[in-house]
Amino acid sequence: MTNKQTQFPIAVIGSGPAGLAAANTLLALGHQPVIFEKEKITGGKLSRWHQLFPGFISAAEIQEQLIGPLKKASVKISTETEVKTMKPDSGGLEIETASGEKIIAKGAVWASGYTEFDARRKEEYGYGLYKNVLTSADVEEMLAKDGKLPFDSADVKRIGILHCVGSRDEKVGNTYCSKVCCICAVKQAIEMKKLYPSAEVFNFYMDLRLFGKGYEELYREAQMDWQVNFIRGRVSELAEDQQGKIRMKTEDTLTGVPMKMTLDFVILMVGMEGKRFSFLSENKNTDGSDFISYPENFTGENQTALPNVMVAGACKGPSTIVDAMNDGKSAALALHQYLISQAEK
Amino acid sequence: MTNKQTQFPIAVIGSGPAGLAAANTLLALGHQPVIFEKEKITGGKLSRWHQLFPGFISAAEIQEQLIGPLKKASVKISTETEVKTMKPDSGGLEIETASGEKIIAKGAVWASGYTEFDARRKEEYGYGLYKNVLTSADVEEMLAKDGKLPFDSADVKRIGILHCVGSRDEKVGNTYCSKVCCICAVKQAIEMKKLYPSAEVFNFYMDLRLFGKGYEELYREAQMDWQVNFIRGRVSELAEDQQGKIRMKTEDTLTGVPMKMTLDFVILMVGMEGKRFSFLSENKNTDGSDFISYPENFTGENQTALPNVMVAGACKGPSTIVDAMNDGKSAALALHQYLISQAEK
Numbered sequence: 001m002t003n004k005q006t007q008f009p010i011a012v013i014g015s016g017p018a019g020l021a022a023a024n025t026l027l028a029l030g031h032q033p034v035i036f037e038k039e040k041i042t043g044g045k046l047s048r049w050h051q052l053f054p055g056f057i058s059a060a061e062i063q064e065q066l067i068g069p070l071k072k073a074s075v076k077i078s079t080e081t082e083v084k085t086m087k088p089d090s091g092g093l094e095i096e097t098a099s100g101e102k103i104i105a106k107g108a109v110w111a112s113g114y115t116e117f118d119a120r121r122k123e124e125y126g127y128g129l130y131k132n133v134l135t136s137a138d139v140e141e142m143l144a145k146d147g148k149l150p151f152d153s154a155d156v157k158r159i160g161i162l163h164c165v166g167s168r169d170e171k172v173g174n175t176y177c178s179k180v181c182c183i184c185a186v187k188q189a190i191e192m193k194k195l196y197p198s199a200e201v202f203n204f205y206m207d208l209r210l211f212g213k214g215y216e217e218l219y220r221e222a223q224m225d226w227q228v229n230f231i232r233g234r235v236s237e238l239a240e241d242q243q244g245k246i247r248m249k250t251e252d253t254l255t256g257v258p259m260k261m262t263l264d265f266v267i268l269m270v271g272m273e274g275k276r277f278s279f280l281s282e283n284k285n286t287d288g289s290d291f292i293s294y295p296e297n298f299t300g301e302n303q304t305a306l307p308n309v310m311v312a313g314a315c316k317g318p319s320t321i322v323d324a325m326n327d328g329k330s331a332a333l334a335l336h337q338y339l340i341s342q343a344e345k
Numbered sequence: 346m347t348n349k350q351t352q353f354p355i356a357v358i359g360s361g362p363a364g365l366a367a368a369n370t371l372l373a374l375g376h377q378p379v380i381f382e383k384e385k386i387t388g389g390k391l392s393r394w395h396q397l398f399p400g401f402i403s404a405a406e407i408q409e410q411l412i413g414p415l416k417k418a419s420v421k422i423s424t425e426t427e428v429k430t431m432k433p434d435s436g437g438l439e440i441e442t443a444s445g446e447k448i449i450a451k452g453a454v455w456a457s458g459y460t461e462f463d464a465r466r467k468e469e470y471g472y473g474l475y476k477n478v479l480t481s482a483d484v485e486e487m488l489a490k491d492g493k494l495p496f497d498s499a500d501v502k503r504i505g506i507l508h509c510v511g512s513r514d515e516k517v518g519n520t521y522c523s524k525v526c527c528i529c530a531v532k533q534a535i536e537m538k539k540l541y542p543s544a545e546v547f548n549f550y551m552d553l554r555l556f557g558k559g560y561e562e563l564y565r566e567a568q569m570d571w572q573v574n575f576i577r578g579r580v581s582e583l584a585e586d587q588q589g590k591i592r593m594k595t596e597d598t599l600t601g602v603p604m605k606m607t608l609d610f611v612i613l614m615v616g617m618e619g620k621r622f623s624f625l626s627e628n629k630n631t632d633g634s635d636f637i638s639y640p641e642n643f644t645g646e647n648q649t650a651l652p653n654v655m656v657a658g659a660c661k662g663p664s665t666i667v668d669a670m671n672d673g674k675s676a677a678l679a680l681h682q683y684l685i686s687q688a689e690k
Contacts, residue, residue: 207553
């Protein structure tokens with residue numbers, strides 16, 4: 001039994017969850033995927049995460065499950081290779097990398113992922129200036145690397161976690177919700193209580209968007225078992241005092257009470273942003289974001305302006321890992337069907 | 346070029362978005378799917394919806410896009426056929442229907458969908474007793490059928506929309522969030538303003554879980570362009586007055602102000618519930634819900650206790666239509682890979 005459709009490669013751009021799932025799917029359908037990854041290492045953001053919500057599953061483990069079958073099948077992964085443009089070619093698709101290399105492929109799955117919101121843009125929070133202000137991404141990386149944060153347990157009395165940094169914020173131009181920060185904040189709050197059992201942890205949120213399986217349960221666990229505090233309020237300002245501690249100003253919007261609090265360190269839950277790609281200009285988004293737009297027709301949401309290029313994952317908008325993976329599979333299937341329809345002509 | 350893996354059928358249980366997407370995928374992969382649908386008509390809940398969030402796309406149109414290719418390929422769809430049990434058989438899988446028919450299949454995708462929360466269980470809202478209390482599902486069905494509701498425009502001054510009916514409510518045993526009701530409520534609020542331009546529309550919510558693409562934008566549109574009111578508060582009671590109008594008691598939890606209001610009619614945003622299946626008992630959920638559980642390992646979330654049965658869509662938990670479709674594709678792929686691995690043995 002054979003299932004080979006073509007010996008010509010299919011390009012997969014990005015080796016995050018969407019790209020890896022797409023590559024695995026293409027492989028299962030008898031295609032020969034080749035992966036282009038602009039970073040030095042594979043896995044996308046997953047390569048820097050520690051444990052995933054809501055079940056605290058190891059990010060490295062998931063990455064291995066996604067990469068393992070590709071390695072076994074000797075799928076070529078070119079790291080430090082940024083794809084700059086794609087254009088139709090008589091053979092299918094001409095792909096040009098940043099270094100000027102040109103590749104002809106039958107088609108491509110574009111899964112370039114998202115960019116973290118640059119927390120320095122929220123000047124009022126002092127990220128990059130105050131050493132005790134971290135981002136959620138910093139926390140993941142530190143925990144993945146060392147299993148701890150650079151604060152002495154004895155000194156830490158109060159930790160603040162600020163939701164929606166760079167999300168739902170017209171001042172920075174992002175009106176959309178980044179979808180996963182709320183549940184990531186709940187997970188990190190529990191992790192902070194594990195690292196600093198005697199510290200109080202305060203989450204400052206606007207809405208608790210705990211929409212997924214096990215999310216609400218984790219929120220309850222955070223409250224009931226770990227005594228994490230949740231305060232509805234948007235923090236207006238952070239300032240560093242002479243001891244390096246962080247003074248915070250907010251208002252509890254459920255009670256209307258203005259609050260001031262001194263925190264030992266603060267975690268900013270940074271949202272997701274997109275990136276614009278010139279050759280996908282017809283996929284320019286109308287909502288002002290730099291995510292790649294797609295037809296909102298429910299059945300063709302992986303399609304781009306180029307018929308043999310499908311788009312998948314968080315480059316289309318904020319996404320959970322499982323949703324990005326399923327979207328990667330969906331894109332690979334759409335490409336498979338397109339290529340078969342062309343071959344039958 | 347041929348892609349036929351087997352001439353033996355694959356059973357797809359359920360003809361909602363997940364099942365139809367799974368059947369289309371199986372077809373594209375060279376399998377012969379047969380669909381079992383317990384209702385009289387195909388499409389699952391989609392067959393009763395009017396327009397979908399956030400883009401007001403016609404539900405009938407999406408259904409046609411999903412069913413069209415199956416009809417063209419003469420895929421057999423057995424309506425009024427409820428699958429009762431499945432068990433391993435030497436040929437693969439023995440499927441027994443409620444009428445006692447037995448079918449041998451190579452494998453199956455279980456996509457049986459969700460059940461609407463029965464609003465009568467929230468006795469304090471009087472659904473089924475007060476004629477001016479509808480559910481969100483009633484509204485969709487009425488709009489799909491007639492394009493209107495049975496209330497005279499001149500009489501309607503105030504409309505109430507209650508979020509989280511049967512969701513995030515320990516009293517009815519559902520602690521989880523049903524994910525799509527918030528955005529559906531925003532969509533229906535706009536639809537009410539279109540039908541009753543001079544009426545005031547009040548949405549009573551706990552958190553606004555507008556996590557998806559275009560959701561936040563639709564919420565803004567509802568506020569800015571349609572003057573829909575959003576009040577944070579859980580409604581404690583509805584009562585019918587002598588004119589059939591609805592008296593409502595709540596508290597604005599942002600200001601702490603108790604509120605009483607008379608409404609011409611009320612829409613209850615009913616959540617999603619699962620259904621338990623005895624033969625999937627190893628997939629019993631630990632969160633107390635009747636959704637089918639699955640391994641939370643990110644890469645194998647379509648698997649069940651039976652190796653040739655994959656599970657997909659809203660029977661696993663609340664889901665959007667696109668996510669259910671992508672999960673259906675993912676399940677079909679997982680089954681395809683399993684069958685290939687068996688054939689290679």
